[in-house]
Amino acid sequence: MNANKSKVLSILAIELMNDYTLQAGEAVQGSNFVKTCIVESVAHLINKCPDKTLLYSHSKNVYLAIVKDIHYENDIMALKQLIKQLKSPININGVEYLPCPKIGFVSRYIEGNENAKELIRFATSALIQIRGTRHPYIAYNEKEDNLLQNKFKLMSDLPRALKNSEEIRLYFQPIIDSKSEQCIELECLLRWKHPELGNISPFSIISWIEETPLMQDLTLRVIDLAIEAAQVLSTENMFPKIAVNLSCYDLYFDKIHDKLKLATLAISSGQLIAEITETALIKDLDTIAIGLKNLRDLGINIRIDDFGVGQSSLSYLTKLPAHSIKLDQSFLRQIEADPANLKISAGITTIAKELGFDVIIEGVECAKDYQITQYIQPSCIQGYHIAKPMPISKVVHWLKCNQFKQEKDVKGYLTMTTII
Numbered sequence: 001m002n003a004n005k006s007k008v009l010s011i012l013a014i015e016l017m018n019d020y021t022l023q024a025g026e027a028v029q030g031s032n033f034v035k036t037c038i039v040e041s042v043a044h045l046i047n048k049c050p051d052k053t054l055l056y057s058h059s060k061n062v063y064l065a066i067v068k069d070i071h072y073e074n075d076i077m078a079l080k081q082l083i084k085q086l087k088s089p090i091n092i093n094g095v096e097y098l099p100c101p102k103i104g105f106v107s108r109y110i111e112g113n114e115n116a117k118e119l120i121r122f123a124t125s126a127l128i129q130i131r132g133t134r135h136p137y138i139a140y141n142e143k144e145d146n147l148l149q150n151k152f153k154l155m156s157d158l159p160r161a162l163k164n165s166e167e168i169r170l171y172f173q174p175i176i177d178s179k180s181e182q183c184i185e186l187e188c189l190l191r192w193k194h195p196e197l198g199n200i201s202p203f204s205i206i207s208w209i210e211e212t213p214l215m216q217d218l219t220l221r222v223i224d225l226a227i228e229a230a231q232v233l234s235t236e237n238m239f240p241k242i243a244v245n246l247s248c249y250d251l252y253f254d255k256i257h258d259k260l261k262l263a264t265l266a267i268s269s270g271q272l273i274a275e276i277t278e279t280a281l282i283k284d285l286d287t288i289a290i291g292l293k294n295l296r297d298l299g300i301n302i303r304i305d306d307f308g309v310g311q312s313s314l315s316y317l318t319k320l321p322a323h324s325i326k327l328d329q330s331f332l333r334q335i336e337a338d339p340a341n342l343k344i345s346a347g348i349t350t351i352a353k354e355l356g357f358d359v360i361i362e363g364v365e366c367a368k369d370y371q372i373t374q375y376i377q378p379s380c381i382q383g384y385h386i387a388k389p390m391p392i393s394k395v396v397h398w399l400k401c402n403q404f405k406q407e408k409d410v411k412g413y414l415t416m417t418t419i420i
């Protein structure tokens with residue numbers, strides 16, 4: 001496109017006050033305070049935007065500015081000056097408010113009838129990307145927008161997928177006892193094969209839906225699938241423990257509690273493990289501790305997953321009704337970076353075991369990692385080196401031929417002196 005012949009149009013989606021400040025401001029200072037802050041910010045906006053800018057209120061705290069003849073991507077200084085103005089402190093009856101505006105924008109050379117609606121969507125999509133980051137502004141990015149659209153599509157497709165047995169499945173990853181090297185447990189890991197978008201990472205799914213009612217539906221399905229798997233295994237005379245991952249939000253729902261109760265009938269007593277991530281505990285330790293205690297009272301083993309990512313404090317573990325902890329994969333990765341971390345991991349494991357917790361090490365990817373575990377001496381080991389997550393039919397086969405022991409290549413192992 002010939003930039004000289006075409007006109008420049010920029011659309012800015014400007015968040016004058018973030019949602020939390022807006023709600024907290026209304027709760028603490030009242031809605032008039034918030035309204036006045038917004039009005040003052042809009043005045044700053046009018047002051048700094050070029051003449052003929054069209055300004056629209058998009059929502060309570062977001063305004064749209066349609067600006068002609070400035071290509072903000074090429075004129076970042078203009079954007080910085082606008083932000084500087086919007087950041088000016090606002091004083092209302094002695095209460096000072098320091099605005100922290102964010103701008104998502106799109107700038108285009110346009111010819112004829114450009115789809116203005118689409119450009120507005122681009123600007124608001126950019127604003128969504130910038131929320132939660134420390135950046136004050138961001139330009140529209142098609143790749144990020146596609147991710148956002150896919151995320152939205154996935155969230156709206158999930159209810160249908162939950163009814164479709166082909167799409168949502170569980171894979172199972174063996175966990176072995178570190179001394180006997182026998183598989184004593186399987187961790188259930190969610191798999192979603194979307195018909196158009198392919199395999200979707202469970203971590204992404206959970207982080208998107210965790211605070212929505214979909215989380216509950218998903219966990220109910222996961223528990224059903226875990227029960228089905230336990231039944232398949234029992235027909236083969238195999239009774240490994242079954243570990244399911246729970247979101248901390250699951251602990252607030254009676255339906256999940258009831259479903260887990262059902263699971264304890266299908267999976268023999270003490271064989272069911274609920275894994276909950278350590279970072280989740282920070283959110284609301286007291287309430288989560290009650291939820292976990294309720295599960296423990298059902299005979300479910302409680303495990304703190306990804307231990308070491310959050311506070312890594314062993315002392316608060318004693319306040320929880322947990323039976324075991326799973327050291328996060330990052331422990332092993334840090335040992336690779338600095339062998340001094342080996343002693344830290346071993347120390348944590350020793351103390352946790354002395355406090356009565358079983359300790360599982362995850363992310364054991366290779367022979368070297370496995371050798372490291374010999375030094376750390378956890379209770380159990382999990383990782384690609386033992387086995388990758390697999391569908392239940394493959395697990396049955398894997399268990400039947402005790403595959404890890406067969407594949408273990410002792411000669412390939414490193415000695416501890418090469419690691420420490």
Ligand code: C2E
Binds near residue numbers: 189201202206246363
């Ligand atoms: P997680 O619970 O920590 O599960 C372990 C993750 O590490 C799994 O990823 C597993 O496939 C992967 N993994 C296992 N061994 C190794 C290894 O040796 N090396 C490496 N690099 N990775 C290994 P996955 O299946 O992608 O799951 C990611 C996360 O998604 C899980 O982390 C868990 O937090 C969450 N998740 C999975 N399924 C469920 C579920 O049914 N419910 C909930 N609430 N969360 C789930």
Ligand code: CA
Binds near residue numbers: 187245275305
């Ligand atoms: Ca887990």
Ligand code: CA
Binds near residue numbers: 305326329362
């Ligand atoms: Ca983990």
